[in-house]
Amino acid sequence: MKKTKYLFPIITFLISFGCALFVAMKVFPNNPFSGTKSENSVLGKVHDGDIIFQTSESKQCEAVRIATNSKFSHCGIIFFVNGGEFVLEAVQPVKITPLEEWISHGRDHKYVVKRLKNADTILNDETLSKMKSYGKSLLGKEYDGYFEWTDNRIYCSELVWKIYKNGADIELSKLRQLKDFNLEDVRVQKILKERYGNDIPLDEKVVAPADLVNSSLLKTVIYTY
Structure with missing residues (x-):
């Protein structure tokens, strides 16, 4: 019973976190969790003197x-x-x-x-x-x-x-x-x-x-x- 008691809130938290992360990746393309940059980003691509x-x-x-x-x-x-x-x-x-x-x-x-x-x-x-x-x-x-x-x-x-x-x-x-x-x-x-x-x-x-x-x-x- 104790395992069941604590397992439910953990599953609920993981589902909520996953939904929030999905929304963040779609709405905020520069979100650090997404692992991508905006289409216009040039960070890391240019050199000094370009x-x-x-x-x-x-x-x-x-x-x-x-x-x-x-x-x-x-x-x-x-x-x-x-x-x-x-x-x-x-x-x-x-x-x-x-x-x-x-x-x-x-x-x-x-x-x-x-x-x-x-x-x-x-x-x-x-x-x-x-x-x-x-x-x-x-x-x-x-x-x-x-x-x-x-x-x-x-x-x-x-x-x-x-x-x-x-x-x-x-x-x-x-x-x-x-x-x-x-x-x-x-x-x-x-x-x-x-x-x-x-x-x-x-x-x-x-x-x-x-x-x-x-x-x-x-x-x-x-x-x-």
Whole structure:
């Protein structure tokens, strides 16, 4: 009788716990009991120094996509800081943003992560420290809507290119001139008119997100499009 007396509440507890666990796994996909992460989680998949690309929503970003014949209009560099994953990006101003927050800013939360093909040998602690130090020196800089090749103001792909050049002595792509891009579309013309009036600096050195994403030095490690 004693065994029966104590067995019933134990069975009841196990059934209740099992039901609660089932509900938790269905309702809360990030529940630690589930053993899975959310679909958008990138934890553990990225490395220090990876480059991340997305499609941003703005008239200027639309013009960038058209002018460069690419879906990508914004990029940043992933840095590990105090155990966290962040993106150093050139917006207004240059700042560091938590990785998953950065991803949420893109169209449909889609993104691509690229990595230097020989990152394991090139991006050692010393090199990454130099890259981060140079990136830190640009924090707070105003966004460069005029795409000038100076450090007075910085735009997104310029930031990434210069961090690799100054911190790792690597040129991720050849620099182009503004006149090399597709400037004939009316939407691009409108942005150019707003920025420069009739004095468009066609010979200005430029690097676009498309130049970086197509770099032969990089490999794709995450693609969500």
